Amino acid sequence: MAQEVTFDSVAPVVPVRDLDAALDRYQRLGFTVRPYDGGERYGFVERGPVSLHLTEWAEHDPARTAATVYLYVSDADTLHADWARSGVEGRLGEVRDTPYGLREFAFVDPDGTLHRIGSPSPARQT
Numbered sequence: 001m002a003q004e005v006t007f008d009s010v011a012p013v014v015p016v017r018d019l020d021a022a023l024d025r026y027q028r029l030g031f032t033v034r035p036y037d038g039g040e041r042y043g044f045v046e047r048g049p050v051s052l053h054l055t056e057w058a059e060h061d062p063a064r065t066a067a068t069v070y071l072y073v074s075d076a077d078t079l080h081a082d083w084a085r086s087g088v089e090g091r092l093g094e095v096r097d098t099p100y101g102l103r104e105f106a107f108v109d110p111d112g113t114l115h116r117i118g119s120p121s122p123a124r125q126t
Contacts, residue, residue: 011044011051014067016111019043019056025109026052028086062112069115076103076119083107097121 016022019041023033026045031052036042041056050071059065073079080095093106102118109115 009049009051011053012067012069013053013055014069014111014113015057015060015065016054016113017056017058017060017062019054022054022056022109022111025088025090026054028088029083030086060111062110066112066114069113071115071117073117073119076105076117079117079119080105 019035023035023043023045027033031045031047033043033045036044043054045052045054052069057065077095080092084092088109090107090109095103095105098104098118098121101121103121104116104118107115107117
């Protein structure tokens with residue numbers, strides 16, 4: 001009988017038009033960033049156990065080839081306030097309670113990536 005394979009983590013690859021600008025943006029949002037040391041225009045952003053990969057793609061069109069990532073965090077309200085203070089370009093939505101028990105907000109960056117952020121709703125934790 002074969003041993004079952006377990007999955008340890010995931011790192012979505014997100015297309016960007018300008019890697020340097022994207023790395024700066026994620027750093028301002030509190031992520032640790034580093035470009036790939038090889039020849040490709042590729043980078044890594046991490047915050048705690050969460051990791052995203054960024055790939056510079058000349059043909060990336062935010063209206064057609066944008067990505068979506070969902071990030072579960074411990075406190076969506078605090079993160080929203082932090083991101084609002086960062087002054088990062090993009091569209092930052094308001095935090096709201098969802099019918100599925102999360103406090104949630106959305107952030108769309110200049111590359112069109114939709115970041116949906118959620119944490120357990122305090123009403124559900126009592």
